[in-house]
Amino acid sequence: MWPVARRRMRCLFLIRSLPFSSHSSSSPSKPQPPRSLYNSLPTLSALKSSPSFPPSISSPAFRAFCSKSGGAMASSQLQNQDYVSYLTQLEAAEIDETLMGPLGFSVDQLMELAGLSVATSIAEVYKPAEYSRVLAICGPGNNGGDGLVAARHLYHFGYKPFVCYPKHTPKPLYNGLVTQLESLSIQFLSVDDLPADLSKDFDILVDAMFGFSFHGTPRPPFDDLIQRLIYLHNYDQTRQKSPVIVSVDIPSGWHVEEGDVTSEGIKPDMLVSLTAPKLCAKKFRGPHHFLGGRFVPPSIAQKYNLHLPPYPGTSMCVRIGKPPQVDISALRENYISPALLEEQLEVDPIDQFRKWFDDAVAAGLREPNAMCLSTTGKDGKPSSRMVLLKGVDRDGFVWYTNYESRKGHQLSENPNASLLFYWEGLHRQVRVEGSVQKVSDEESEQYFHSRPQGSQLGAVVSQQSTVIPGRLVLHHEYKELEEKYSDGSLIPKPKHWGGYRLKPELIEFWQGQPSRLHDRLQYSPQEVSGKRIWKVSRLAP
Numbered sequence: 001m002w003p004v005a006r007r008r009m010r011c012l013f014l015i016r017s018l019p020f021s022s023h024s025s026s027s028p029s030k031p032q033p034p035r036s037l038y039n040s041l042p043t044l045s046a047l048k049s050s051p052s053f054p055p056s057i058s059s060p061a062f063r064a065f066c067s068k069s070g071g072a073m074a075s076s077q078l079q080n081q082d083y084v085s086y087l088t089q090l091e092a093a094e095i096d097e098t099l100m101g102p103l104g105f106s107v108d109q110l111m112e113l114a115g116l117s118v119a120t121s122i123a124e125v126y127k128p129a130e131y132s133r134v135l136a137i138c139g140p141g142n143n144g145g146d147g148l149v150a151a152r153h154l155y156h157f158g159y160k161p162f163v164c165y166p167k168h169t170p171k172p173l174y175n176g177l178v179t180q181l182e183s184l185s186i187q188f189l190s191v192d193d194l195p196a197d198l199s200k201d202f203d204i205l206v207d208a209m210f211g212f213s214f215h216g217t218p219r220p221p222f223d224d225l226i227q228r229l230i231y232l233h234n235y236d237q238t239r240q241k242s243p244v245i246v247s248v249d250i251p252s253g254w255h256v257e258e259g260d261v262t263s264e265g266i267k268p269d270m271l272v273s274l275t276a277p278k279l280c281a282k283k284f285r286g287p288h289h290f291l292g293g294r295f296v297p298p299s300i301a302q303k304y305n306l307h308l309p310p311y312p313g314t315s316m317c318v319r320i321g322k323p324p325q326v327d328i329s330a331l332r333e334n335y336i337s338p339a340l341l342e343e344q345l346e347v348d349p350i351d352q353f354r355k356w357f358d359d360a361v362a363a364g365l366r367e368p369n370a371m372c373l374s375t376t377g378k379d380g381k382p383s384s385r386m387v388l389l390k391g392v393d394r395d396g397f398v399w400y401t402n403y404e405s406r407k408g409h410q411l412s413e414n415p416n417a418s419l420l421f422y423w424e425g426l427h428r429q430v431r432v433e434g435s436v437q438k439v440s441d442e443e444s445e446q447y448f449h450s451r452p453q454g455s456q457l458g459a460v461v462s463q464q465s466t467v468i469p470g471r472l473v474l475h476h477e478y479k480e481l482e483e484k485y486s487d488g489s490l491i492p493k494p495k496h497w498g499g500y501r502l503k504p505e506l507i508e509f510w511q512g513q514p515s516r517l518h519d520r521l522q523y524s525p526q527e528v529s530g531k532r533i534w535k536v537s538r539l540a541p
């Protein structure tokens with residue numbers, strides 16, 4: 001099977017070879033030659049003069065590849081592959097040249113950002129607790145450099161990377177990357193060192209052999225390495241577990257524009273497109289397509305009419321297309337966290353809560369004060385919703401809301417309620433149960449006026465939990481009030497708006513542990529010699 005497939009691959013590469021052979025060279029007129037990110041790239045002039053190459057970038061035919069109509073794009077539309085721009089090889093090369101020419105980027109910078117994007121994309125999907133052993137297979141060019149950088153970042157993210165870099169490029173940039181990896185004691189494996197069956201020793205295989213500028217036939221040992229990755233996919237069809245393959249920008253051996261033309265090439269599980277996806281990415285059928293390279297300046301995006309999904313927050317990567325359908329019943333995390341022991345607990349549960357809350361803040365968790373409030377009215381039917389904790393002390397947990405809302409009505413019928421905090425990043429949960437009272441009017445008044453004007457107006461406008469004819473009603477009313485109070489005069493707090501305080505009668509601290517043997521420590525009040533103290537009990541998980 002294998003030799004036949006290999007022969008086929010060789011044919012494939014010959015067919016795919018682009019009709020040019022010159023490689024990029026330094027231009028004597030420029031201080032820093034605008035080399036492509038992928039330094040084996042043929043010069044732009046060679047690409048442009050090639051008769052088989054797509055027409056000039058300014059021609060409508062060319063634009064059709066990468067353009068959709070302009071204007072703002074909803075992120076839901078950008079989830080759809082059809083709304084994302086795809087670049088031809090020529091366009092990708094031209095963007096690179098612009099970045100490294102007039103825009104002043106150096107190849108080192110772009111490589112660092114590209115490698116970081118690859119590492120963060122991997123970390124988004126494949127957590128180190130489950131996928132720790134990474135083999136980065138790096139080619140001789142800049143795609144290989146991206147792989148070396150990614151390996152370094154993965155090390156710092158908690159993975160155990162290994163590197164196979166059979167054709168070390170003797171240039172300061174690559175020497176530096178190798179030194180950095182060696183200083184982290186990352187093992188370099190020769191092709192001979194690699195086990196014949198890659199499936200046993202690695203969880204993730206990073207294919208960083210060839211990028212968008214590759215042309216020609218992969219030479220040894222890369223032809224064999226590509227075959228091993230192809231073989232793994234076939235192996236995966238028949239066996240249970242196989243490492244995942246992550247390709248950097250282009251699955252090695254694919255045609256940059258036409259993709260896996262014989263359907264016998266590498267089938268990556270994840271593709272991390274850099275700067276913008278290349279046309280071959282349209283043929284990617286794996287579950288995880290990410291975009292990285294968050295350095296495209298608006299001038300480039302405009303010039304090439306690039307439509308790319310917005311990067312969330314400070315992330316270096318963004319998913320393209322929909323996440324794969326998952327079997328919900330198969331989703332499970334094995335929590336690995338420090339044990340929660342009785343002797344570590346504070347005597348008072350509020351002090352313990354503050355300690356954990358501070359940990360959640362320090363861990364950078366978003367909205368650590370978001371909590372689920374559950375209430376029941378006299379019908380005994382529970383209902384839950386999120387609210388924000390706005391204060392906590394010995395008297396209890398405070399939040400603000402509309403007293404005439406559904407929760408408000410339920411609390412007026414039954415003051416017993418529960419709160420739940422879940423701090424996912426720390427594998428922690430806190431349950432609080434007790435009875436609820438309204439806070440004093442002064443306290444509500446004070447908090448109301450500490451809020452931004454928009455929130456104050458929103459509270460005035462919203463008759464929370466009532467049916468309204470449409471969203472415009474709210475917006476009209478809001479606008480009117482905004483004008484009315486545009487002089488900065490005091491917005492009176494509505495009578496029906498204010499705070500509640502839940503006085504805890506039971507608080508449980510839950511810390512996730514491996515194999516579902518979680519720690520649960522519960523505080524409940526106890527009378528000892530006429531004094532109320534908190535008793536701690538351990539509960540079975």
Ligand SMILES: Cc1cc2nc3c(=O)[nH]c(=O)nc-3n(C[C@H](O)[C@H](O)[C@H](O)COP(=O)(O)O)c2cc1C
Binds near residue numbers: 399400402465
């Ligand atoms: C993260 C988050 C925080 C929220 N915080 C509050 C809040 O502090 N007060 C509030 O009245 N509603 C808050 N809401 C909205 C409530 O979940 C809910 O929609 C609203 O209070 C009406 O609930 P009810 O109809 O059960 O009374 C929040 C929602 C979310 C998702």
